[in-house]
Amino acid sequence: MRLLALLTDFGAIDPYVGIMKGVVQRACPGAPMVDVTHGISPQDVRQAAFVLASAVPYFPRDTIFLAVVDPGVGTRRRAVVVETEGPTFVAPDNGILTWALELAPPRAAWRFDRPQYFLDAVSQTFHGRDVFAPVCGHLLCGVAPSDMGTPVPLDSLARFERYGARVEADYAEARISYVDRFGNLVTNLHRRALGEVEVHCVRLGDVDAPFASSYRDVPDGEMLCIWGSFDRLEVARSMGNAASALGLGVGDYVHVLLARPTA
Amino acid sequence: MRLLALLTDFGAIDPYVGIMKGVVQRACPGAPMVDVTHGISPQDVRQAAFVLASAVPYFPRDTIFLAVVDPGVGTRRRAVVVETEGPTFVAPDNGILTWALELAPPRAAWRFDRPQYFLDAVSQTFHGRDVFAPVCGHLLCGVAPSDMGTPVPLDSLARFERYGARVEADYAEARISYVDRFGNLVTNLHRRALGEVEVHCVRLGDVDAPFASSYRDVPDGEMLCIWGSFDRLEVARSMGNAASALGLGVGDYVHVLLARPTA
Amino acid sequence: MRLLALLTDFGAIDPYVGIMKGVVQRACPGAPMVDVTHGISPQDVRQAAFVLASAVPYFPRDTIFLAVVDPGVGTRRRAVVVETEGPTFVAPDNGILTWALELAPPRAAWRFDRPQYFLDAVSQTFHGRDVFAPVCGHLLCGVAPSDMGTPVPLDSLARFERYGARVEADYAEARISYVDRFGNLVTNLHRRALGEVEVHCVRLGDVDAPFASSYRDVPDGEMLCIWGSFDRLEVARSMGNAASALGLGVGDYVHVLLARPTA
Numbered sequence: 001m002r003l004l005a006l007l008t009d010f011g012a013i014d015p016y017v018g019i020m021k022g023v024v025q026r027a028c029p030g031a032p033m034v035d036v037t038h039g040i041s042p043q044d045v046r047q048a049a050f051v052l053a054s055a056v057p058y059f060p061r062d063t064i065f066l067a068v069v070d071p072g073v074g075t076r077r078r079a080v081v082v083e084t085e086g087p088t089f090v091a092p093d094n095g096i097l098t099w100a101l102e103l104a105p106p107r108a109a110w111r112f113d114r115p116q117y118f119l120d121a122v123s124q125t126f127h128g129r130d131v132f133a134p135v136c137g138h139l140l141c142g143v144a145p146s147d148m149g150t151p152v153p154l155d156s157l158a159r160f161e162r163y164g165a166r167v168e169a170d171y172a173e174a175r176i177s178y179v180d181r182f183g184n185l186v187t188n189l190h191r192r193a194l195g196e197v198e199v200h201c202v203r204l205g206d207v208d209a210p211f212a213s214s215y216r217d218v219p220d221g222e223m224l225c226i227w228g229s230f231d232r233l234e235v236a237r238s239m240g241n242a243a244s245a246l247g248l249g250v251g252d253y254v255h256v257l258l259a260r261p262t263a
Numbered sequence: 264m265r266l267l268a269l270l271t272d273f274g275a276i277d278p279y280v281g282i283m284k285g286v287v288q289r290a291c292p293g294a295p296m297v298d299v300t301h302g303i304s305p306q307d308v309r310q311a312a313f314v315l316a317s318a319v320p321y322f323p324r325d326t327i328f329l330a331v332v333d334p335g336v337g338t339r340r341r342a343v344v345v346e347t348e349g350p351t352f353v354a355p356d357n358g359i360l361t362w363a364l365e366l367a368p369p370r371a372a373w374r375f376d377r378p379q380y381f382l383d384a385v386s387q388t389f390h391g392r393d394v395f396a397p398v399c400g401h402l403l404c405g406v407a408p409s410d411m412g413t414p415v416p417l418d419s420l421a422r423f424e425r426y427g428a429r430v431e432a433d434y435a436e437a438r439i440s441y442v443d444r445f446g447n448l449v450t451n452l453h454r455r456a457l458g459e460v461e462v463h464c465v466r467l468g469d470v471d472a473p474f475a476s477s478y479r480d481v482p483d484g485e486m487l488c489i490w491g492s493f494d495r496l497e498v499a500r501s502m503g504n505a506a507s508a509l510g511l512g513v514g515d516y517v518h519v520l521l522a523r524p525t526a
Numbered sequence: 527m528r529l530l531a532l533l534t535d536f537g538a539i540d541p542y543v544g545i546m547k548g549v550v551q552r553a554c555p556g557a558p559m560v561d562v563t564h565g566i567s568p569q570d571v572r573q574a575a576f577v578l579a580s581a582v583p584y585f586p587r588d589t590i591f592l593a594v595v596d597p598g599v600g601t602r603r604r605a606v607v608v609e610t611e612g613p614t615f616v617a618p619d620n621g622i623l624t625w626a627l628e629l630a631p632p633r634a635a636w637r638f639d640r641p642q643y644f645l646d647a648v649s650q651t652f653h654g655r656d657v658f659a660p661v662c663g664h665l666l667c668g669v670a671p672s673d674m675g676t677p678v679p680l681d682s683l684a685r686f687e688r689y690g691a692r693v694e695a696d697y698a699e700a701r702i703s704y705v706d707r708f709g710n711l712v713t714n715l716h717r718r719a720l721g722e723v724e725v726h727c728v729r730l731g732d733v734d735a736p737f738a739s740s741y742r743d744v745p746d747g748e749m750l751c752i753w754g755s756f757d758r759l760e761v762a763r764s765m766g767n768a769a770s771a772l773g774l775g776v777g778d779y780v781h782v783l784l785a786r787p788t789a
Contacts, residue, residue, distance in 0.1 A: 003551055003555075005544070005548065007541075007544075010444070011302075011444040012275045012300070012301070012302050012538045013300065013302030013443075013444050014300060014302065014314075014443045014444055015270075015299050015300045015314045015317055015318045016443075016492075017298075017300075018268070018270075018297060018298050018299035018300050018318055019299070019317070019318050019321045019322075021297045021298075022268065022297065022299075022318060022321040022322035022323070022326070023321050025266055025295075025297065025322065025323050026321070026322065026323050026324075029266075029323060030295065032551075032556065033297075034544060034547045034548065034551065034559075035543075035544050035547075036541050036544035036545070036548075037538070037539065037540060037541045037543075037544050038538070039537075039538050039539030039540065042444065042445050042504075043445075043502060051540075051541050054541055054545070055541045055544055055545050055548060058545045058548040058549050058552070058655060059545075059548035059551065059552065060548070060551050060552045060555060061552075063548070071478065071479070071502060072477075072479055073477065073478065074476060074477030074478060074479070075477050075479050123490070123491070123492050123494075124476050124477050124489060124490065125477075125478065125489060125490075125491050125492045125497070126491075126492035129321060129492065180539075180540045180542075181536070181537040181539050181540055181568065182568050182569075213600060213650050214598075214599065214600025214601050214650050214651075215597065215599065215600060215651065216597070216598055216600070216601050226650060226651060227649070227650065227651075228649070228651050228652075229542075229649050229651050229652035229655065231649075234651070239569060239597060241568075273707070274565075274707040275538045275563070275564070275565050276563065276565030276706070276707050277563060277565065277577075277706045277707055278533075278562050278563045278577050278580055278581045279706075279755075280561075280563075281531070281533075281560060281561050281562035281563050281581055282562070282580070282581050282584045282585075284560045284561075285531065285560065285562075285581060285584040285585035285586070285589070286584050288529055288558075288560065288585065288586050289584070289585065289586045289587075292529075292586060293558065296560075305707065305708050305767075306708075306765060334741065334742070334765060335740075335742055336740065336741065337739060337740025337741060337742070338740050338742050386753070386754070386755050386757075387739050387740050387752060387753065388740075388741065388752060388753075388754050388755050388760070389754075389755035392584060392755065
């Protein structure tokens with residue numbers, strides 16, 4: 001059976017994730033499920049889009065991803081399923097699939113509009129339980145997306161605009177995209193955006209965080225920058241927390257000094 | 264094999280939940296397990312009773328629920344298994360099953376008192392590991408409850424008293440039962456308690472939170488009330504957190520203005 | 527199939543644990559996985575060593591434990607697999623296996639140095655994903671450790687020094703090893719270290735916390751000490767949180783008064 005991978009902003013306190021899994025198991029007993037994370041900041045669809053895309057390449061190719069960060073629940077926003085060459089995505093159509101669909105280009109999409117595949121009673125506040133979980137259960141047990149909804153044009157799917165880092169001759173202006181639990185500041189500067197150019201350091205006020213090849217390349221407590229887990233430039237603090245030490249967060253800019261290869 | 268659904272107040276930091284699952288897997292290799300939640304406030308049996316009941320209707324009908332919020336561990340409180348037409352419940356007999364047993368009326372109950380089904384050494388502090396997990400493993404692998412304990416009268420099971428909302432001609436006094444991670448204030452006013460009567464608004468000091476049919480029916484940052492995921496009246500803040508904005512929590516009262524249908 | 531038990535300091539917010547599980551499932555579809563915990567304090571290898579050992583005796587005997595708390599990622603620290611009579615351990619060689627290997631003495635160990643068993647691209651920052659998860663997938667699906675690495679001498683494995691409690695004629699100086707979510711202070715004084723001697727109380731400034739046989743042996747809000755879940759002396763507060771009430775934490779000392787058996 002295909003694997004169901006779940007990503008939400010439901011957190012680890014409330015029973016919402018557990019209830020969704022119960023509904024999946026009712027619709028498709030024994031379905032294998034893995035959590036991507038449920039720690040997305042409440043209602044932060046953009047963060048969810050980033051995190052989802054960071055996970056997609058590492059899961060089995062035919063995984064079904066269920067991504068529910070859904071501030072528009074109960075409004076007319078669509079609930080969709082998107083098929084690609086690899087994974088299938090189930091989500092509210094609010095931009096959450098933006099970067100995932102760059103990695104796995106869509107082939108066909110449907111909006112869920114056949115209530116016989118939902119729970120009997122559909123609330124106005126919890127479509128994760130009432131709509132998304134049951135349709136995922138049916139997908140896992142073999143119901144075709146085309147049986148559960150109406151096709152929608154691929155170019156009608158909601159997408160966020162990309163904010164790329166600005167790369168100049170000897171510097172780049174990068175922006176913080178994500179901060180993890182270790183306080184690592186993940187920027188929007190991709191390794192591939194630099195080609196042959198190398199990073200020299202990140203300038204942080206009076207301090208330069210040198211480019212390093214491991215978190216321990218500098219003495220404990222000092223700043224560094226490194227190509228991180230997402231192949232993006234990351235500012236980190238050896239054996240410490242860069243975010244709290246610097247007071248920086250998502251959306252803040254950092255100034256990256258580059259070193260062109262000598263001819 | 265039946266599904267084991269786990270609910271505790273053990274949180275996500277300590278290894279307690281993992282250890283319980285290890286014990287279940289030792290007793291019954293391959294047993295399928297799903298977490299309802301482990302985020303119950305420490306020792307809050309009443310909250311656990313609410314959360315457990317919110318999950319029961321959404322799981323497979325024959326699920327075994329293991330609920331361990333157990334401030335009386337090591338005392339003479341009983342450890343029980345309760346069979347119903349649908350799910351089976353395993354828990355300390357401290358009221359945690361109160362509302363679950365209203366949804367799934369009990370048919371028979373036993374107290375676990377046969378140490379051969381426990382771990383060899385039973386601590387005074389962690390019966391989740393030493394008593395509850397092994398008996399659940401045995402249940403999952405087919406041992407009958409009657410083999411593991413002594414019958415107890417159903418009317419001897421501990422139950423909490425219900426605090427219902429008070430409904431008058433044109434208003435209701437409701438009480439906050441639960442606050443979720445989004446800051447939604449879930450009250451004890453059930454939709455079914457109002458019959459034909461409709462909610463007009465919830466009065467919050469100088470502000471009225473109008474009745475809405477989605478969280479986005481009012482401008483961002485404004486208050487609303489809505490029939491929420493538990494079919495209870497909920498006070499919420501559009502794209503925000505009502506609990507922190509209002510400084511309200513479990514046990515606080517809210518005043519609900521009603522609109523009788525015109526004859 | 528053998529069970530994979532995971533322990534990391536990756537927390538519940540980021541997708542790191544989910545991504546590792548995705549990689550395991552790619553390498554070995556359907557592999558059963560259980561979380562020990564991902565709540566280890568960031569980079570606290572010593573805490574991880576304690577928590578891992580607390581879980582090992584309760585899991586199926588042939589469990590594969592993957593323990594990733596890895597501040598040295600990207601440096602020359604080794605990634606190892608250690609076979610014992612019972613479980614197999616996969617971890618960075620940084621001391622994290624210290625106490626687990628006292629419970630399950632090692633028989634053979636290898637360092638992972640064959641990149642064909644890793645992901646195609648190995649980052650400098652996330653060997654949990656790029657090295658540890660794929661080798662665990664291969665182990666679960668039957669690849670022998672000896673195929674994936676080079677033997678290392680058992681006495682070369684990194685080990686922490688033990689800090690034991692100091693036991694004198696009528697008292698013991700114990701140290702707090704771990705604090706759980708309930709605020710229970712778990713010390714390094716093992717029950718077996720006392721033999722026939724009994725604990726009288728723990729002296730906390732002006733207050734003595736009497737020895738108890740359950741958390742409810744004293745009135746609510748009062749301190750007690752008890753043989754806890756790890757068979758170590760624990761200081762607790764009935765229906766409360768001892769750590770926050772006392773302001774004590776890991777590394778702090780407590781003074782234990784003993785009662786020798788009368789001849």
